[in-house]
Amino acid sequence: MRSLTCIVCPIGCDLKVEEGKDGELIVSGNRCPRGAAYAIEEIRSPKRVVTATCRLDLPGNGGERREEEPSTQAFRNRMRRHGMYDPRRLPVKTSVPCPKERIDELLKDIYALKVKLPVQGGTVLLANWKGTGIDVVAVRALD
Amino acid sequence: MKELRYDAVVIGGGAAGMAAALEIDAAGFSCAIVEREDHLGGILMQCIHNGFGLHEFSEELTGPEFAERFATKVAASKIAVYLGTTVTNFKAEGISESGASVKELICSSTDFGVMRILARTVVLAMGCRERNRGNVRIPGSRPAGVFTAGLAQRLVNIEGYIPGKEVVIIGSGDIGLIMARRMSWVGCHVKAVVEIMPYPSGLTRNIVQCLHDFNIPLYLSSQTTNIFGNHRVEGVEVTPMENGALVPEKAFRIDCDTVLLSVGLVPENELSKDAGVELNATTNGPIVDSTMMTNVDGVFACGNVLHVHDLVDWVAEEARATGRNAAGWLKGERPTMQVRVKAGSNVRYANPGKLDPRRDNKVYLRSLIVKNDAVLELRLDNRVIRSIKKGHVQPSEMITLNIGPKDLDGVGSDSALELAIL
Numbered sequence: 001m002r003s004l005t006c007i008v009c010p011i012g013c014d015l016k017v018e019e020g021k022d023g024e025l026i027v028s029g030n031r032c033p034r035g036a037a038y039a040i041e042e043i044r045s046p047k048r049v050v051t052a053t054c055r056l057d058l059p060g061n062g063g064e065r066r067e068e069e070p071s072t073q074a075f076r077n078r079m080r081r082h083g084m085y086d087p088r089r090l091p092v093k094t095s096v097p098c099p100k101e102r103i104d105e106l107l108k109d110i111y112a113l114k115v116k117l118p119v120q121g122g123t124v125l126l127a128n129w130k131g132t133g134i135d136v137v138a139v140r141a142l143d
Numbered sequence: 144m145k146e147l148r149y150d151a152v153v154i155g156g157g158a159a160g161m162a163a164a165l166e167i168d169a170a171g172f173s174c175a176i177v178e179r180e181d182h183l184g185g186i187l188m189q190c191i192h193n194g195f196g197l198h199e200f201s202e203e204l205t206g207p208e209f210a211e212r213f214a215t216k217v218a219a220s221k222i223a224v225y226l227g228t229t230v231t232n233f234k235a236e237g238i239s240e241s242g243a244s245v246k247e248l249i250c251s252s253t254d255f256g257v258m259r260i261l262a263r264t265v266v267l268a269m270g271c272r273e274r275n276r277g278n279v280r281i282p283g284s285r286p287a288g289v290f291t292a293g294l295a296q297r298l299v300n301i302e303g304y305i306p307g308k309e310v311v312i313i314g315s316g317d318i319g320l321i322m323a324r325r326m327s328w329v330g331c332h333v334k335a336v337v338e339i340m341p342y343p344s345g346l347t348r349n350i351v352q353c354l355h356d357f358n359i360p361l362y363l364s365s366q367t368t369n370i371f372g373n374h375r376v377e378g379v380e381v382t383p384m385e386n387g388a389l390v391p392e393k394a395f396r397i398d399c400d401t402v403l404l405s406v407g408l409v410p411e412n413e414l415s416k417d418a419g420v421e422l423n424a425t426t427n428g429p430i431v432d433s434t435m436m437t438n439v440d441g442v443f444a445c446g447n448v449l450h451v452h453d454l455v456d457w458v459a460e461e462a463r464a465t466g467r468n469a470a471g472w473l474k475g476e477r478p479t480m481q482v483r484v485k486a487g488s489n490v491r492y493a494n495p496g497k498l499d500p501r502r503d504n505k506v507y508l509r510s511l512i513v514k515n516d517a518v519l520e521l522r523l524d525n526r527v528i529r530s531i532k533k534g535h536v537q538p539s540e541m542i543t544l545n546i547g548p549k550d551l552d553g554v555g556s557d558s559a560l561e562l563a564i565l
Binding site for chain 2: 005006007012013014031048049050051052053055087088089091093100103107121139140141
């Protein structure tokens with residue numbers, strides 16, 4: 001028997017999973033059907049939604065020196081809109097959960113991205129990543 | 144000085160401020176949001192992890208997505224939004240205009256200069272801020288490398304800086320847990336989370352997703368008794384506690400170059416105090432009645448400035464109700480009778496502090512204890528009127544409950560409703 005804490009929602013049910021005679025998994029302790037599905041998946045093939053940030057294709061963002069920053073009107077407008085701490089990273093998420101053992105590999109590819117502005121929320125930055133059906137999408141607009 | 148007039152002004156453009164303003168606007172009153180940052184959404188913009196909106200939208204969103212849903216509605220409404228604008232003074236009493244009492248806000252911003260805004264009602268939605276090293280008095284030297292978890296979150300997620308490599312997190316609040324995962328995912332080594340209480344102060348799901356997934360040890364009932372380092376943090380000393388007392392012979396050192404503090408949040412009420420708003424010593428937020436109105440007539444409060452929530456979904460829900468109440472107040476609606484709410488045994492606090500027996504009230508409360516199969520008891524003038532079974536209670540998970548006219552049938556104006564966890 002294995003004990004798990006359900007993470008589908010904030011309630012956090014204490015789940016117990018037992019293996020039946022024919023190898024099927026029997027879940028107890030769940031308040032809703034999502035809990036049973038979670039427990040079975042967590043044991044057979046654990047997955048997580050991955051959130052991260054990626055680089056923007058801005059002058060001086062990623063290796064180059066910041067002193068090259070242009071004082072163009074566009075840049076000043078952006079500063080105005082986003083404040084003195086102009087966002088230098090674009091937040092992204094996976095459209096569906098990613099197998100746990102492949103998260104590090106996926107993060108590497110997300111960190112290698114360099115996104116041109118403007119970008120809309122929901123823009124797909126990596127489509128069907130390595131044939132897994134996982135899209136990496138922007139979660140906010142930046143211009 | 145520029146002068147502006149609105150029926151209502153909402154201070155703060157985070158989840159609470161936007162939700163409240165949208166209700167006031169929907170009721171047909173003129174409304175403005177004054178926001179210190181240069182974007183709406185507040186702290187949600189740096190909370191890039193998912194898990195927001197399960198109650199509100201029945202789906203799991205990231206912070207920026209949750210914020211954008213509200214910001215889009217604000218943009219489509221008639222609400223005036225002043226970004227990059229700080230309220231510096233708030234006077235709620237003693238000013239009247241054509242016979243009616245108004246509130247005065249002095250605001251300043253790069254774009255609009257100094258402005259005087261007059262409004263009939265004000266909604267406080269300023270949120271909260273993090274407790275820091277000084278607040279929790281951690282002994283040791285004062286090297287670089289000690290950050291609050293939320294500051295580190297901003298550095299990593301928005302500004303693109305990683306504050307260190309070998310990290311120890313003090314306190315198991317949700318932001319600390321979320322940052323344990325974030326720091327791991329950006330290539331840092333999170334060596335431990337140290338919690339003074341015998342139970343985690345963050346949500347269970349965050350313990351699972353952010354610590355268990357990365358095999359990060361969580362030291363409960365342990366205090367950080369020293370921070371070492373000259374120019375930069377070099378390590379921390381952790382001392383376990385037994386029966387509430389430190390056990391120095393069991394103290395151990397963890398080497399690290401960065402310390403993140405996740406040791407609680409404090410509602411940001413400097414402006415409220417300015418206006419004479421009375422605060423609750425337990426929540427550090429205003430004392431409010433059944434309409435979420437403070438002791439100052441026409442000044443309402445919602446969200447984390449009222450009490451620190453664990454889910455933004457509850458913030459949005461509470462703020463919507465507050466916005467509706469503020470609109471009601473503008474129309475002249477006043478509760479005729481209210482029942483006092485008392486925090487009984489094992490309840491840290493309950494909000495709001497009063498209930499209207501003629502309508503449905505949503506009550507938010509926090510437990511003082513961790514317990515399975517607990518019972519939440521409602522006692523009206525020492526008579527048990529309802530017992531609610533709770534599978535599990537813990538201080539980090541807010542309990543919400545509806546109390547309606549059926550529960551409060553036949554109450555008097557001296558009645559008090561006590562909430563207790565058994």
